[in-house]
Amino acid sequence: MTLGLLGMKVGMTRVIDERGGVSPVTVVKAGPCVVLGVRSKAREGYDAVQLGFGDVKPHRSTMPMIGHAARANTGPKRFIREIRLDAPAEVQGGDVLTVDVFSKAAVGWVDVIGTTKGKGFQGVMKRHGFGGMCASHGTERKHRSPGGIGANAPRGTGQSVKKGKRMAGHMGDVRRTASSLRLVKVDAEHDLLLIEGSVPGPVGGMVVVRKAVKKG
Amino acid sequence: MSSPLLAIVEKPYLKASVPEFHVGDTVDVMTRIVEGEKERIQAFGGVVIARRSGGINESFTVRRIVNNEGVERKFLIHSPNVVDIKVRRRGKARRAKLFFLRLRIGKARKLRELRITQRKAAEPEMAAAGV
Numbered sequence: 001m002t003l004g005l006l007g008m009k010v011g012m013t014r015v016i017d018e019r020g021g022v023s024p025v026t027v028v029k030a031g032p033c034v035v036l037g038v039r040s041k042a043r044e045g046y047d048a049v050q051l052g053f054g055d056v057k058p059h060r061s062t063m064p065m066i067g068h069a070a071r072a073n074t075g076p077k078r079f080i081r082e083i084r085l086d087a088p089a090e091v092q093g094g095d096v097l098t099v100d101v102f103s104k105a106a107v108g109w110v111d112v113i114g115t116t117k118g119k120g121f122q123g124v125m126k127r128h129g130f131g132g133m134c135a136s137h138g139t140e141r142k143h144r145s146p147g148g149i150g151a152n153a154p155r156g157t158g159q160s161v162k163k164g165k166r167m168a169g170h171m172g173d174v175r176r177t178a179s180s181l182r183l184v185k186v187d188a189e190h191d192l193l194l195i196e197g198s199v200p201g202p203v204g205g206m207v208v209v210r211k212a213v214k215k216g
Numbered sequence: 217m218s219s220p221l222l223a224i225v226e227k228p229y230l231k232a233s234v235p236e237f238h239v240g241d242t243v244d245v246m247t248r249i250v251e252g253e254k255e256r257i258q259a260f261g262g263v264v265i266a267r268r269s270g271g272i273n274e275s276f277t278v279r280r281i282v283n284n285e286g287v288e289r290k291f292l293i294h295s296p297n298v299v300d301i302k303v304r305r306r307g308k309a310r311r312a313k314l315f316f317l318r319l320r321i322g323k324a325r326k327l328r329e330l331r332i333t334q335r336k337a338a339e340p341e342m343a344a345a346g347v
Contacts, residue, residue: 020297
């Protein structure tokens with residue numbers, strides 16, 4: 001069975017268990033997801049299902065997307081991703097998956113993949129956690145600077161900065177996986193998953209929720 | 217709370233009814249304490265100096281003096297460990313947060329607490345006047 005779903009981040013809140021323990025949770029509206037296609041080892045060389053989540057109006061979509069969805073007897077979808085499987089898929093195009101896939105398989109831990117909030121152009125202190133420089137002791141105009149970025153001595157043909165040197169630049173708006181988060185609760189009635197802790201991306205952002213890879 | 221879906225999630229964790237109390241009231245908070253297998257109820261009495269947030273996040277702060285030392289405890293209103301909140305005395309507070317009480321010593325702490333038993337009675341009148 002597929003152990004992944006597509007969803008939308010709804011927001012964060014907290015839940016209190018009967019012993020009074022409090023857990024911060026992220027609410028994700030996951031599914032219903034339509035199976036748009038099946039990848040098989042024989043044909044594509046790997047097993048996976050392609051899922052679609054969230055409807056988009058046909059006039060806002062494109063003919064190729066409409067045609068692709070029509071093969072699964074559904075309308076065009078907002079968010080389409082493949083979920084890898086370790087065994088041949090037991091579903092076929094047009095099938096609808098809900099949060100039941102998590103409750104049936106008794107999944108306790110999940111990974112959530114999303115696109116982080118964009119932070120724009122940021123300096124090294126925020127972006128890479130550099131320490132910056134002294135606030136006083138004669139420091140002028142470089143309190144948040146990265147400091148040295150390389151030696152003056154030749155490396156090969158001449159003085160240079162090593163590749164991959166962490167510097168200021170665009171931060172955020174990248175794909176990130178939050179791994180091994182506890183699945184607190186599955187609300188089948190409203191298609192909601194309650195996942196402990198935070199999840200990449202803004203409220204309303206699209207995420208992939210899958211069974212945790214590293215934790216059983 | 218921004219999303220109606222969040223309200224759905226929080227609903228089962230909210231208490232059906234919460235005792236009415238206000239900032240400035242002197243209350244006994246009945247807290248459940250679990251020691252190993254045993255469970256017992258312990259009261260924490262003091263003045264409510266703050267009440268914050270809403271929904272499942274709503275909490276309040278109770279301040280009391282123990283051995284001449286100020287002690288403050290925060291409680292989540294909807295925590296099952298807060299079994300009951302008993303109002304011992306109603307206080308008159310003109311602001312939402314009574315942090316200034318921390319600076320007050322001795323009798324000054326109490327001056328502020330006027331008994332206002334008419335509050336309940338005054339409310340229907342205000343409703344009738346259309347306020």
